Amino acid sequence: MSDALNFHFDVDGENFTSAGHASVKVKKILRELGLDPETIRKVSIAMYEGEINMVIHAGGGEADVSVDDKGVTIVLKDSGPGIADIEKAMEEGFSTAQENIRSLGFGAGMGLPNMKRYSDEMNIESEVGKGTTITMKVYF
Amino acid sequence: MTPGVTRVKVSELIEKAGFGAVTLPDAEREIKGAYAGDLLSWVMGRAKADDAWITIMSNINVVAVASLADVACVVLAEDVELDAEIKKTALEKGINIISSGKPIYETALEIGRYL
Ligand SMILES: Nc1ncnc2c1ncn2[C@@H]1O[C@H](COP(=O)(O)OP(=O)(O)O)[C@@H](O)[C@H]1O
Ligand SMILES: [Mg+2]
Numbered sequence: 001m002s003d004a005l006n007f008h009f010d011v012d013g014e015n016f017t018s019a020g021h022a023s024v025k026v027k028k029i030l031r032e033l034g035l036d037p038e039t040i041r042k043v044s045i046a047m048y049e050g051e052i053n054m055v056i057h058a059g060g061g062e063a064d065v066s067v068d069d070k071g072v073t074i075v076l077k078d079s080g081p082g083i084a085d086i087e088k089a090m091e092e093g094f095s096t097a098q099e100n101i102r103s104l105g106f107g108a109g110m111g112l113p114n115m116k117r118y119s120d121e122m123n124i125e126s127e128v129g130k131g132t133t134i135t136m137k138v139y140f
Numbered sequence: 141m142t143p144g145v146t147r148v149k150v151s152e153l154i155e156k157a158g159f160g161a162v163t164l165p166d167a168e169r170e171i172k173g174a175y176a177g178d179l180l181s182w183v184m185g186r187a188k189a190d191d192a193w194i195t196i197m198s199n200i201n202v203v204a205v206a207s208l209a210d211v212a213c214v215v216l217a218e219d220v221e222l223d224a225e226i227k228k229t230a231l232e233k234g235i236n237i238i239s240s241g242k243p244i245y246e247t248a249l250e251i252g253r254y255l
Contacts, residue, residue, distance in 0.1 A: 020204040024233070027208060037189065037210065044208035045184045105197045110181030117185060 004068040005033075011051055011076075013060025016104070022063045023048040026074075033067065035140075042118040042138045043072045049111040050076040050134055056101055057081070058132060071120070071139035079131040086124050090116065147172060148254040150213045150236045153192070157250045159215065162222060162237040163230040171212040174251050176244050180205050187211055194240075194247050196220050206235045213237065215251070217244045 007029060009022035027044045047063070054061040058080020066073045083089045090112050097107025116122050119136035126132040151167040153159060161167075175187035176194040180201060187193055189210040195202065198220045206214050213236035216222070222230075222237065230237050240247040 017200050020201065020208075023208060024204055041189055041208070041210050044210075048204065048208050049181065049184065104199055104201060105178055105180040106201070108179040108181045110179070110185055114181055114185045 004066045007065045009063040009065075011054050011060045011063055011078075013055055013058065016055065019052055019055045020048050023051050026065050029065075030067070030072070035067075035072075039072070039138060039140060043074065046115045046118040046122075046136050046138065047074050047076075049114045050074065050136070052106060053111050054078045054080070056097055056106060061131075069140075071137055074119075074136045074138075075133065076136075077131070077133045082128040082130055082132055083124070083126040084128050086126060146255060150192075150238065153213075153251065153254060154238055156254055157240070160219075160239040160241075162216065162239050163227050164236055164238075165231050165234045166236050169212045169236060171251075171255065174248060174255065175211075176248050184209050192251055194244055194251070196244065198222050198226070200226050200229060202226075203230045203233055203235050206230075206237075207233045215240055215247060217242060217247045 011022055023044055026047055030040045058078035061078030064075040088094055092113045093109040095107045095109035101107040120139045121137040123135045147170045150169050154161055171192045172190040173188055174192045177183050178195050178197045183205055187209050190212045192213050192215050193211040194215040194217055196217050216239040219239055219241045
């Protein structure tokens with residue numbers, strides 16, 4: 001693979017039952033590309049947590065995934081409220097999610113820690129009132 | 141049989157433990173461990189690929205998490221029921237779902253007998 005393969009997804013912020021669609025599609029694509037199951041699992045979970053966060057906390061956004069000979073890069077971009085204290089948000093258990101979200105099994109405050117755990121590199125850029133862009137890389 | 145390397149297929153677990161089949165698109169898949177929990181991020185952070193995931197959660201996101209975390213099957217404890225729409229999605233995504241009439245703890249003990 002010399003040229004990168006790029007995939008773009010719009011993440012709907014209104015629809016909870018379809019939350020995770022982009023991640024599910026990416027998993028399918030990576031399987032078709034023949035990547036190893038552990039890499040696929042890492043990308044899938046990291047991206048799903050980020051996608052769910054865009055739905056829960058930011059009213060949706062965009063996801064871009066590229067695959068090259070070194071690994072998979074996931075860029076999640078939203079125009080939501082932003083994260084005021086990134087260090088705090090990264091703590092296991094910290095969550096601003098409401099009760100209705102928790103009753104679905106989300107909002108355990110483990111999303112960002114999981115994204116960190118399953119990616120080899122993670123960068124968060126966020127500005128309050130403007131939005132958040134999270135870049136994650138998983139190397140082969 | 142060497143202890144610790146026992147593998148049980150989803151179809152075998154149903155038979156041995158007397159569990160019910162809800163969706164079985166991949167009945168021959170092998171179970172290598174187990175994880176119990178209802179908070180989805182904990183499951184994604186702690187469950188391993190090929191685990192049996194025991195839960196009482198029954199919304200559509202369970203199917204996505206089971207697929208992305210690559211578990212061998214979902215085990216619904218307490219005879220929790222699933223909507224027809226969710227079963228359909230599980231079948232499409234190749235997700236095995238089985239059900240146990242017992243609470244999570246007893247269900248986990250039962251599964252532990254075969255791992
Ligand atoms: N894209 C985002 N936009 C705004 N806030 C976010 C975003 N992602 C995460 N956050 C904030 O960081 C907190 C922790 O996120 P996370 O670890 O995924 O836990 P949870 O989603 O369960 O609350 C969230 O509760 C929220 O306040
Ligand atoms: Mg989250």
